[in-house]
Amino acid sequence: SAVISQKPSRDICQRGTSLTIQCQVDSQVTMMFWYRQQPGQSLTLIATANQGSEATYESGFVIDKFPISRPNLTFSTLTVSNMSPEDSSIYLCSVVPGYGFEAFFGQGTRLTVV
Amino acid sequence: KNQVEQSPQSLIILEGKNCTLQCNYTVSPFSNLRWYKQDTGRGPVSLTIMTFSENTKSNGRYTATLDADTKQSSLHITASQLSDSASYICVVSFMFSGGYNKLIFGAGTRLAVHP
DSSP, X not given: OOOEEEEOSEEXXXXXXXXXXXXXXXXXXXXXXXXXXXXXXXXXXXXXXXXXXXXXXXXXXXXXXXXXXXXXXXEEEEEEOSOOGGGOEXXXXXXXXXXXXXXXXXXXXXXXXX | OOOEEEEOSEEEEETTOOEEEEEEEXXXXXXXXXXXXXXXXXXXXXXXXXXXXXXEEEXXXXXXXXXXXXXXXXXXXXXXXXXXXXXXXXXXXXXXXTSOEEEEEOOOEEEEEEO
8 A cells, every 4th residue: 555645735826826736655656646636527637757757748738837746756746837727626646556556646735726 | 538437426315325326438458447435625545446357346335346348337335324425436447558557537426425
């Protein structure tokens, strides 16, 4: 299993500013995933973060808007840049410790942009 | 297109009653199917995970079934409790390039258990 600490748990931000979300895992994992969950919607994958390489972004998400860092095997950050109200959402990080293992999720960051 | 559809969208039941949630998927190639429970303001927590060869799996009062031929799954909750009020998400994974599983999420069923 894996225990994930994600922070902040929530924030209210002004439009045009940026917010960095941190995700700390209690064990080393190769791949970490960042998701967005808009109100009443399913989780949508933003990007996959591998340690030591550039993150891989899904269609509709770009590095300039959602830069990701993965400095080591237990930590990652997601920045939401130049925020607008449309970025108001829950952002979650996730890890899959091994092949066929279940995915574990952080508690999420509830972001409100005003 | 890889998709996961869940029904109903929302459900209200009385405490102590049973209920069944449905999940249909068109994900290929199929790797495994998972059911998650997501409390409001929390991240999803795994309930069950089933591979192609498994038809049923239980976790306490939760029992999941899988029919890989019809690409359908169900989650049955027995003797519901107020704490079962949450969103239940069906997630299907497939093998992506690079050898890791990519997850496709359903929109979830929002369950409310009333006293």
